[in-house]
Amino acid sequence: MYATLTEIKAATGREDELCTCIETNTTYKYLAAGSSYTADDKFYLVTGNGGDTRWVGISGKYNVENYIRDINNTLYESNVYLQYNKLDFISESEPYGGTVYDMVTDDEYIYYIGATTNRIYKAYKHNFQFVAQSASFGGALYGLRADSTHLYVVGSNNVQRAYKILKTTLATSASSAVYGSPSALFGIYLDDTHFYVGGYGPNTVVKLLKSNMSTVATSASYGGTIRSITGDDTYIYVVGLTTNRVRKYLKSNLSYVTQSGSYGAGIYCIEIDGTTLYIGTDGEKVCKLSSSDLSAISETSALGDTVYRLKLDGDYIYITFSDDTTVTSFLKSDLSVDTYYENDSSYSGLYIESGYFVYAGDDTGSVHKLALTKMYTSYLKPI
Amino acid sequence: MWVFEGGSIVYDGRTISEEARAGAIEVDVLPEPEVREGYYSQIRANLETQELYYDYIPIPIPEE
Numbered sequence: 420m421y422a423t424l425t426e427i428k429a430a431t432g433r434e435d436e437l438c439t440c441i442e443t444n445t446t447y448k449y450l451a452a453g454s455s456y457t458a459d460d461k462f463y464l465v466t467g468n469g470g471d472t473r474w475v476g477i478s479g480k481y482n483v484e485n486y487i488r489d490i491n492n493t494l495y496e497s498n499v500y501l502q503y504n505k506l507d508f509i510s511e512s513e514p515y516g517g518t519v520y521d522m523v524t525d526d527e528y529i530y531y532i533g534a535t536t537n538r539i540y541k542a543y544k545h546n547f548q549f550v551a552q553s554a555s556f557g558g559a560l561y562g563l564r565a566d567s568t569h570l571y572v573v574g575s576n577n578v579q580r581a582y583k584i585l586k587t588t589l590a591t592s593a594s595s596a597v598y599g600s601p602s603a604l605f606g607i608y609l610d611d612t613h614f615y616v617g618g619y620g621p622n623t624v625v626k627l628l629k630s631n632m633s634t635v636a637t638s639a640s641y642g643g644t645i646r647s648i649t650g651d652d653t654y655i656y657v658v659g660l661t662t663n664r665v666r667k668y669l670k671s672n673l674s675y676v677t678q679s680g681s682y683g684a685g686i687y688c689i690e691i692d693g694t695t696l697y698i699g700t701d702g703e704k705v706c707k708l709s710s711s712d713l714s715a716i717s718e719t720s721a722l723g724d725t726v727y728r729l730k731l732d733g734d735y736i737y738i739t740f741s742d743d744t745t746v747t748s749f750l751k752s753d754l755s756v757d758t759y760y761e762n763d764s765s766y767s768g769l770y771i772e773s774g775y776f777v778y779a780g781d782d783t784g785s786v787h788k789l790a791l792t793k794m795y796t797s798y799l800k801p802i
Numbered sequence: 803m804w805v806f807e808g809g810s811i812v813y814d815g816r817t818i819s820e821e822a823r824a825g826a827i828e829v830d831v832l833p834e835p836e837v838r839e840g841y842y843s844q845i846r847a848n849l850e851t852q853e854l855y856y857d858y859i860p861i862p863i864p865e866e
Binding site: 591 | 804806807808809810811812813814817818819822825826842844845859862
């Protein structure tokens with residue numbers, strides 16, 4: 420045992436010898452000559468013996484690797500690998516009263532919307548205990564987004580406009596101009612100061628100021644019902660029906676930039692990760708595109724049902740279908756199926772809390788909370 | 803529970819501030835709405851009179 424780093428670094432050890440340093444509260448192992456680790460005086464210490472990094476932290480405050488001792492004091496190296504992911508059902512909300520189309524969470528609450536009830540519901544997300552409900556919007560609600568203080572909601576032909584709602588009381592703060600008559604809004608995308616909506620009727624994207632919901636710009640018609648919008652710092656990307664393509668617009672003034680090739684069927688959802696776009700189609704596929712020129716990168720085989728909602732998290736894509744009763748995840752890299760959870764009825768709305776929970780809106784009218792469980796395998800190698 | 807002017811209802815008062823509560827009417831039980839064929843009821847709060855009432859709104863045409 421050594422009191423300081425200076426003492427331990429001056430010491431000459433024997434190969435695989437262990438020592439503990441009080442100053443760093445770490446146990447180190449003395450490696451064979453030629454270690455390629457880079458000394459940092461925490462995990463790796465250079466000795467005066469030949470100049471190589473020789474002492475490597477194996478347990479305590481600076482534990483660089485997974486080393487385990489058994490009852491006989493034999494040292495093992497533990498190698499842990501992610502074997503597979505799985506989705507486990509955790510709990511569900513009280514019945515909403517209709518299909519739940521969308522939801523968001525913050526630190527404490529979940530907010531969800533849908534059909535028939537036509538209200539925003541607010542509940543504690545850890546146990547789904549009901550907290551508040553908005554007034555009725557008079558028609559189905561399809562899209563919900565949030566910032567730190569407000570919710571932004573759009574809906575059907577009986578709603579026809581976007582609403583800004585206080586998260587605390589679910590009272591309406593402001594509303595946009597009527598989108599069209601008849602009309603319905605499906606796509607909604609927020610940035611720091613604006614939000615962008617689009618749907619059925621005018622089939623345009625409307626850029627609104629978040630502060631007072633005034634209209635800033637309107638795009639040319641997409642050519643069919645807009646179903647989903649996403650964006651990056653400079654552009655927004657729009658998908659929908661009839662046109663069946665991804666269209667790219669400049670965020671500043673909503674001028675048209677370019678479009679993808681046709682996917683031959685409606686596109687219901689789009690999300691972006693860096694420079695890669697992911698879409699879900701009525702052609703029953705998940706497809707990857709480059710956000711720069713909207714060129715196709717890859718796509719799944721037909722999945723047997725319309726891909727209705729799509730969300731991204733880490734290395735994975737999560738989707739729900741129009742009729743299929745699963746939440747299914749795919750690897751972003753090669754679009755292979757990762758895992759799925761099968762329900763009794765189909766899911767609509769989908770929301771991911773990164774790495775932990777998946778919330779899915781059940782078509783019979785409740786929100787299901789699923790845990791993303793990582794299953795690991797490991798083995799111990801004597802050293 | 804706290805009923806706000808526009809008809810939103812907060813059931814858990816711990817989730818809102820005193821200031822927010824001042825903009826609502828606190829009740830233990832909501833009044834029963836009338837049943838009017840072809841209409842749905844939406845509760846409202848009149849803060850001046852401290853009374854709750856219902857608006858009766860035509861049920862919208864079914865949508866997609």
